[in-house]
Amino acid sequence: MTYERVVQGRLVTPDEVFDGYLGIQNGTIAAISREPLDGELLDVRGQLVFPGGIDAHVHVSSSELYPEGWTRLSQCALAGGVTTVIDMPYDAPQPTVNADLFRAKVGRLRQESLTDAALYGTIRKRGGVPEIAGMAKAGASAFKFSTYETDAQRFPRIPNDELLPALRELGRLGLPAVFHAEDGEIIDALIEQLRPRGEESPRLHAQSRPPVSEMAAVAGLLELSRTVTAEGFPVKLHIAHLTVPQGFHLLEQYRALGVDVSAETCIHYLTLNEDDLSEQGAPLKCNPPLRPAAMQEALWAEVLAGRVAFITTDHAPWPPELKDKPNIFDNRSGMPGLETMLPLLYSEGVVRRDLKLTEFARLTASGPADRFGLAHRKGRVQIGLDADLTILDPQASYTVRAAESYSIAHHSPYEGRTLSGKITHTLLRGAEVFDGEQVKARPGFAQFLTPEFA
Template structure:
């Protein structure tokens, strides 16, 4: 078989890791061979990365392209970050400034921008207005929404509202009929707002006050309520796919496991920064590490790793939400924007901290970063695994090389990295999207317009 490209390396499939050859034809994985042990070698131009790990390209289902109207990351910059980080597909959140994606017209306009400006493939979330938005779900679903995002905490009444329970119930029933995931930012506003009011006057004393204003119970209360809503609509014949975003509290994963035993279709992600940073880092670095939910104490960080290693986490994401320095430099921690960059560092960090330091199996690494999110968000028919017939999306990592994080080399608007100066074991040498090299280990080579808009397909 003559192929467009043949790659030789350590192939990480869903079930095993072996030295082999992967053949690419017309942007798809056309053949996988163990070489001489499996018959004649595949024929075609050879990219020999012997000894390096060939993973499926990363899929990040939690990024923010346009959180700021004046200082947006933007599709081009964000997808440059992704390609440099071994990530070949993203799904963007709907909370754009000044107007979130709440109807089919806004959704279609966003798809146009994606196709014109992005370098890697991407899907989109939809959301609804605080009141009266349920009828708009059908139009966005028909236009290709991967999922719908809601919040139990109100960051802004228009851009990032809390959706009240009497609106959530019909929304969940609608999504249960459509078969699309309902994704939640799960924090309890009554607990948090009272604490912020109490602590804000002291906000210059310590960045740690931000974490104290959003305690673990604020997540657990919100998650428990959402599980009961999902149980109610499922019992009524609308089996909704519930997904909890950026869960930081280890007992929350056990609660989800219990509800799964009751027949509820529920999953949860955590973010790379909750696994690699904690409250001590927030105290030291300050506002650049402010995020919601906040970083947790070191003991909880280690307990979260136990959930990852036990297989109770469905995927790891970035919640990539960068802000320029002028929006992260206020003396009072509560006056700074929340969010941080992560796309360029997620896969190297998870490899270095998870695989090298804690023994995370390579197949689990691939599940957390590729096949898990692909399956949950309807992309497994094209993405997420090294399997014949799927898109040839690859992340190639040299396990023997080290990499020191330097913010000055980043494509992000943030001009900051929480991991500045941290040396990681493992370095990404190539990123391929649909068979084309989009990152060569030094430079992102793809151009705007190469991206495809991803629409979900559920079995």
């Protein structure tokens, strides 16, 4: 058989790594072989062929005036080897809280995005539970909630008496419930205390959101989930951007009690710490905050032990004018990450810490695909799945330059850092969408992904 495209390189499959050939037909992986295949050849011998990256935590439209937007965000993604994103529902001015808003967002995605994408839904602070079923029918892959109130309408804290029926409904539907887990009572009191000193040091932001503010929220969510699971509504609980290493051990204890729970961490918690926050200031402000260097290394231990479900970016870029205030508390929270997540994880994880290549693929592709119902199409170098591929040259290096980024942030926390390994090609459904220098895809190439759970 002659295939539309054949990729020759070092293939990273779920179970092994070997020199071989991929045959691509009609946008899917049609053959995997150790022997040559016929077709138009992309010869990347010596380079690693990973499944296309999946970032399960991005923010496309967090601001009306300064949105990254689908086109820019997906350009960032493809340049970084990410072929699928899952977008948060906290759009400005109106979050995605009903089926009509959800369907309208799907329409924008299809018109403007270059990457394939799935979407979260969410609910209003009060009275939103009846809307969950409609968004699920429209194709939501998961629902996102917060235990911390950033904004009463756009990013509210959902009280526990609303969360319990929401968790029951999601348990009934079989969709994940994803949480921003921080305790507002602890944090808001500390912010009130520390804000007057906010010009002294950016590190005060980290002090205002200590590890206990995460752990208290996570523990409460685990108990709520254990309760509804025992009632016969086995909810899939997922903790977003967990920074506290001991949190992953607490999750293991609740798994033993029957709770279906997972947690991600973000690439910036593995590659930056409080010292960097002190040095760079507001551009590194994020929630939860960067942690001390010792916790950063302990978090790596959780990754290497296999207790982290996957790694995300929480890509939430802001232009310089929203990150230049002298008081750290007056700046927006969030930073860019889509173009650097995979190169950073390869350089810091595989090269420096001996992270296995198959684990790299799990953390960046199959892990989120499995959790959010996308494994029927995405996440693995496997026959029958979409031919989404990230090709990385382990012998090349890559120096981060914000001026070369597609993001509106015009800043990178890693400016000038030279990484081991460079992405040379990104393929989405068999098409080369990034050639190592430029994104080649155009708006409208994206497909909206709906979940299928085993």
